[in-house]
Each structure stands twice: as C-alpha cells, then as structure tokens.
Amino acid sequence: MSAIRRTVVVAALTGGALALGAAPLPAQTGGGGDPGRGRQVYERYCVQCHGDRADGAGEVARWSQPKPRDFRGGVYKFSSTPYGFLPTPADLDRVIQNGLYGTRMPPFAALSTRERRDVITYLQTRSPRWRAEGPGKPIAIPAEPAPTRVAVT
Amino acid sequence: MTTARGILARSALVAAALAGPGVANADTGPAPAGHAYVLPTAGRETAERRRMYAALRRYVEAHREIPAFARKYGMKCSACHLAVPVLNAYGQAFKDNGYRMKNGTDDLRANEPGYWPIFAWLWKNYEYDVQRVGGQTVQRVGRMRDGAVVFGAMGSVSDKVSFRFLPSVYEDGFTFTDAGWIRYNQAFGTDWVNIKVGSNEFDLPINGGREYNMSNSRFAVLYAYAVPGTVSRFTMLFPQPGIEVMGHDLGSRNRYSINVFTAGGAPAARCTFCSPGVFGRVTHRQEFANGFLRSVRAGLFGAYVTWPVGPDSSDLKGQRRLGGDLEFGLGSDVLPLRVTLMGMTGRDDRALVPTATQNPTFNAGMLQLDYVPKLPLVFYGRLQVIRNRRQAIAGNPGDFGDQDFQLVGVRRALELTSRFAWVVELTYWRQKIKAVAPGGADATLNSLWLGSHLLF
Numbered sequence: 001m002s003a004i005r006r007t008v009v010v011a012a013l014t015g016g017a018l019a020l021g022a023a024p025l026p027a028q029t030g031g032g033g034d035p036g037r038g039r040q041v042y043e044r045y046c047v048q049c050h051g052d053r054a055d056g057a058g059e060v061a062r063w064s065q066p067k068p069r070d071f072r073g074g075v076y077k078f079s080s081t082p083y084g085f086l087p088t089p090a091d092l093d094r095v096i097q098n099g100l101y102g103t104r105m106p107p108f109a110a111l112s113t114r115e116r117r118d119v120i121t122y123l124q125t126r127s128p129r130w131r132a133e134g135p136g137k138p139i140a141i142p143a144e145p146a147p148t149r150v151a152v153t
Numbered sequence: 154m155t156t157a158r159g160i161l162a163r164s165a166l167v168a169a170a171l172a173g174p175g176v177a178n179a180d181t182g183p184a185p186a187g188h189a190y191v192l193p194t195a196g197r198e199t200a201e202r203r204r205m206y207a208a209l210r211r212y213v214e215a216h217r218e219i220p221a222f223a224r225k226y227g228m229k230c231s232a233c234h235l236a237v238p239v240l241n242a243y244g245q246a247f248k249d250n251g252y253r254m255k256n257g258t259d260d261l262r263a264n265e266p267g268y269w270p271i272f273a274w275l276w277k278n279y280e281y282d283v284q285r286v287g288g289q290t291v292q293r294v295g296r297m298r299d300g301a302v303v304f305g306a307m308g309s310v311s312d313k314v315s316f317r318f319l320p321s322v323y324e325d326g327f328t329f330t331d332a333g334w335i336r337y338n339q340a341f342g343t344d345w346v347n348i349k350v351g352s353n354e355f356d357l358p359i360n361g362g363r364e365y366n367m368s369n370s371r372f373a374v375l376y377a378y379a380v381p382g383t384v385s386r387f388t389m390l391f392p393q394p395g396i397e398v399m400g401h402d403l404g405s406r407n408r409y410s411i412n413v414f415t416a417g418g419a420p421a422a423r424c425t426f427c428s429p430g431v432f433g434r435v436t437h438r439q440e441f442a443n444g445f446l447r448s449v450r451a452g453l454f455g456a457y458v459t460w461p462v463g464p465d466s467s468d469l470k471g472q473r474r475l476g477g478d479l480e481f482g483l484g485s486d487v488l489p490l491r492v493t494l495m496g497m498t499g500r501d502d503r504a505l506v507p508t509a510t511q512n513p514t515f516n517a518g519m520l521q522l523d524y525v526p527k528l529p530l531v532f533y534g535r536l537q538v539i540r541n542r543r544q545a546i547a548g549n550p551g552d553f554g555d556q557d558f559q560l561v562g563v564r565r566a567l568e569l570t571s572r573f574a575w576v577v578e579l580t581y582w583r584q585k586i587k588a589v590a591p592g593g594a595d596a597t598l599n600s601l602w603l604g605s606h607l608l609f
Contacts (some may be wrong), residue, residue: 006336011192011223013324037485037486037487040485040486040487040488041487043251043487043528044229044487044528045228045243046231047228047229047421048227048228048229049228058225059227059570060228061461062226063265064227065282099254099255099256099258100256101257102256102257103256104227104256104258105554106224106226106255106256106258107254107255107256108243109246109404110242110243110245110246110404110406110446111242111243111404111449112440112486113440113442114440114442114447114486115486115487118486119276129163
C-alpha cells in the first residue's frame with residue numbers, strides 16, 4: 001500500500017519536473033522545423049498517398065481523385081500568396097490541420113504543432129524552388145465594404 | 154468458522170489461479186470464491202467453455218486493429234497506431250470522431266460501390282505455462298491454442314452514424330459475438346456530444362483492446378480484479394450494455410466520456426437497468442515545444458456499479474473504482490518512449506462477499522514502458538501490483554489475494570500495408586497471487602507466449 005503511494009508521489013513529482021522543464025507549444029506554426037523529424041512524420045502519415053519520393057505517386061494514389069500533390073515541383077493550389085508564388089508555412093499548416101474536404105486529404109489537427117512544423121520543413125526540402133525563392137507575400141484581403149446605400153445600388 | 158471460510162476462499166482462489174487465464178476475473182467465469190472447485194463433468198465442461206469464451210473475448214479486445222479503415226482511407230495502419238494496436242494521437246482523434254476522417258470520405262456514398270466495411274483477421278498462437286505453488290512446480294504445459302477468424306464490421310456509414318459489430322468463429326466451431334454499438338455523431342452539431350447505444354467499452358487509461366498483449370497476458374486483471382470471495386462478476390475491462398455520451402475538442406486534446414449502463418452478466422436481470430452503473434473519465438493532453446518531454450496526457454476516471462445479491466437478486470450492492478493516470482511521450486513525436494503510470498483504488502460492499510465481516514478495499518498501480526525504435530518493431534514492459542488494503546474477512550492474512558505482474562515483450566509486423574498486416578509477437582509474463590495456497594503459500598504462473606495474426 002505504501003509502495004503504491006510512493007509510486008504515485010514519485011510519478012507526480014516526475015511529471016511536474018518534466019513539465020516545468022518544457023514549454024507549451026505555440027499555437028501558430030512557423031519555420032525552423034527539423035527536416036529529419038519531418039521525414040519521420042511524413043513516413044507515418046503522408047507517404048501512402050504522396051509517395052516515398054514525395055512525387056504524389058504513393059501506394060494508393062491510383063485510387064485517389066484528385067491525385068495527391070507532387071511536392072517536387074513546388075506548385076501548390078491552396079495559398080494566400082499570388083499565383084505563381086510559393087505558399088507561406090502558415091498556408092501549408094492550414095491545409096495539414098484542416099484537410100481538404102472532398103479529397104483524400106484528411107485533417108491532421110491531432111498532430112502537434114511541432115510535428116506539423118517539422119513535416120512542412122521536410123516538404124520544403126523536396127523542391128529546389130524552396131531554396132531558390134521564398135514564399136510570396138500573402139495577398140491582403142481588405143475588409144468587407146460597409147453595406148451602404150451607395151454600395152448596393 | 155472464519156478460518157474455515159478463509160480456507161475455502163483460498164482453495165477456490167488457488168484453483169482459479171491455476172485453472173488458466175483470467176478464470177477468477179472473467180465476467181463469464183466459473184463460480185466465484187466461496188464455492189467448491191471440484192465440479193461434476195458437466196460443470197467442468199461449462200467452466201471450460203466459459204473460460205474459453207472469456208479468453209476469446211480478451212483476445213478480440215486485444216486485437217482490434219482494423220485494416221478496413223486503412224483500405225477505406227488509403228492510409229497505413231501506422232497512421233493511427235503508434236504500433237498496432239496502440240493508438241497514437243491521430244488514431245485517438247479518429248476513434249473519437251466515430252471512425253471518421255471528416256474529410257468528406259466517411260459517407261459510404263463517397264466510396265467506391267464495391268467497398269464494404271468488412272474486415273477479417275486470423276490468429277494462431279503457442280503458449281507455454283509453468284505453474285508453481287509454494288515454490289513447487291505443479292504443472293508445465295505447452296500447447297498450440299485454437300486459432301480463430303473474425304469477420305468484423307465497424308466504421309461510419311455516414312457523417313452522422315457509426316457502428317461496430319464483431320462476430321468470431323473459433324477453430325473448433327465455437328462462436329460468439331463481441332459487443333456492438335451504434336453511435337450518433339455530433340449531436341446538436343458539436344463534437345462535444347456523441348451518443349453511443351449498445352455494449353460500450355469504457356474509455357480506460359490502458360485499454361485492453363489497444364495495448365500490446367494487454368489481455369492475453371492477464372494484465373486486464375487490474376480492471377477486472379475481484380476481491381477474494383466476491384459474487385460480483387463486473388469488470389471495467391469488458392463492454393457493458395448501456396449508453397455512452399462522449400465529447401472532445403479538435404484534435405482530441407481534451408476529452409470526456411460518461412457511460413450509464415447495467416452490469417453485464419448480472420443474474421436475474423429483470424429490466425434494462427436493473428444493475429445500474431456509471432463510468433466516467435476526463436483527459437487532457439499537452440504537447441511541448443522543447444526538451445525531451447514531448448507530450449503529457451493526464452486523466453481521471455471513476456466507476457460506481459451495483460450488483461444484485463439476496464435470495465431474489467433484488468438487493469443491489471455497490472462497487473466503487475477511482476483512479477488517475479499519466480502518460481508521457483518522450484524523445485520523439487513519431488517514435489516516442491511512452492511511459493504510462495496509473496493508480497486505482499476500489500471499494501466493495503461487504504454484502505458482495507457472502508462471508509465478509511467488513512467492506513473490502515484495495516489499491517492497484519501500474520507502470521508501462523513501450524518503445525518503438527523503428528516501425529514496425531516495438532518493445533514493451535509492464536509492471537502491476539494489486540494490494541488488498543482491507544480484507545473482506547477480517548481473519549484473512551493482510552496480503553491474501555495480493556497480486557504482482559511483470560511482463561516483457563517484443564512485437565514486429567512482418568508486413569504492414571494499407572491492405573493487410575502480418576504481425577508476430579513474443580511475450581513473457583509472470584503473475585503471482587499471494588497467500589492463496591494452503592499454508593499461506595503463493596501461487597505463481599510463468600508464461601511464454603508466441604502469437605501470430607493476419608489482418609486484411
């Protein structure tokens with residue numbers, strides 16, 4: 001009985017000590033991930049569709065419509081940047097978190113911010129475009145015009 | 154008188170301990186302690202059948218990884234499983250969502266017409282047991298266990314409806330149907346209210362259905378533990394018929410579940426909730442940006458269930474279980490060293506033990522370590538203790554019925570694709586039940602288990 005109590009106390013102290021030494025993840029994902037860890041994340045969650053070479057030719061790609069993204073070209077569909085520019089890490093993170101409804105891309109909201117950051121960094125190593133150019137500047141979306149009489153006539 | 158009762162209870166416990174896996178704790182097991190163990194031939198057959206049934210249930214609970222999902226969504230098993238069958242955070246969220254990805258492909262109409270949410274798995278295993286009483290070996294037996302095939306169905310048919318149903322056919326013709334349920338997802342349009350009706354598994358910190366060799370190795374006994382001599386066969390390990398309401402946030406970092414049920418297998422059930430019980434659990438998971446510690450999950454759980462006693466089984470007596478758990482993910486997000494700690498306390502009404510003089514109480518604790526150096530290889534170990542804090546029969550030794558468990562194992566998937574998996578596993582475990590043999594000796598069981606199963 002006392003052994004169990006001691007175990008619980010030790011567990012609580014260990015957990016507290018470990019938690020104090022770690023900082024909670026920020027909500028937003030930025031750059032600076034680890035591509036090595038990102039490769040591990042990719043191999044677990046992404047490789048089946050996007051392929052071992054990140055070429056969009058994974059094992060089940062043949063049954064997917066639309067086809068999975070080929071990351072080698074550095075061409076992305078869902079971006080806040082002007083046409084022809086690379087997306088921001090936040091754009092990629094948004095797609096990973098929310099998925100693409102109606103496609104085979106599921107939401108990966110359960111992944112930690114660090115996992116998402118790492119896999120984005122890994123994806124950025126798959127195309128030479130990321131080394132040659134940075135992401136474009138997001139298009140500023142102005143506020144919705146006020147619904148005045150002039151605006152609606 | 155008390156001494157005689159104690160001897161009788163000890164004898165029954167010894168018999169139960171030596172009779173095979175989980176007999177003392179199976180919800181369909183033989184007569185509880187307090188009854189004579191020597192059964193007539195028909196009784197032995199019934200007990201054997203019940204024991205086999207209980208073992209089957211545990212096996213099914215322990216091998217619930219579902220290639221059907223991998224086929225439906227085109228993902229590898231490892232997307233949802235840290236290593237089969239343990240769920241990772243993503244798999245937990247998938248399960249909490251009612252087996253839905255929520256990307257528009259959950260509805261059967263979004264899948265190929267030929268897709269059918271059916272899967273199958275086959276298994277076969279070998280087990281070598283050494284049973285010792287008071288330091289003397291009383292039996293050595295190695296045997297190839299009967300294999301089985303399960304044709305199961307589980308998944309989502311639409312955004313709103315998910316289900317589960319698992320019939321099993323054993324090699325010798327024995328069949329049974331594991332508990333099943335239908336779930337209404339996102340009632341009122343929110344992830345915080347999902348309603349499940351049927352035989353529902355409890356949201357336990359360490360789940361018999363999703364841990365390495367959890368059930369086969371008798372470690373389920375932590376949840377299924379019954380104080381010596383009790384007539385109750387309630388166990389948190391097995392699904393219970395009733396209603397579950399559960400909810401979670403995006404990513405399942407915060408979760409809760411509440412089960413209202415009737416104790417399965419209670420005698421003389423006169424109505425749906427004649428032996429009512431309630432189970433609840435809340436969890437929170439926190440992830441960290443820096444350092445060796447990657448994530449912590451903390452949880453609290455509790456259960457209160459009644460079991461009928463008396464001549465007409467109308468007098469309900471209570472059992473209480475309270476516990477907490479911590480799970481640490483260390484080193485890596487994808488391939489972590491996982492450390493799980495759990496503590497639990499239990500208290501039963503003394504009326505559940507026919508010869509009791511006081512309300513029995515016990516404490517239980519568990520430490521589990523598992524490590525996946527590289528998929529699909531996993532090493533794991535588990536320690537567990539159960540200590541009776543207060544004996545139902547005051548004259549019994551203080552450690553009467555206390556239990557110790559140690560387990561180590563290795564598991565490897567020889568094939569792991571979106572279409573099928575082939576897994577082999579080698580496990581050694583040791584279980585000691587204290588002071589239950591004549592003269593107050595301990596009963597010990599050492600087992601070596603080699604199993605293989607194929608899923609597609």
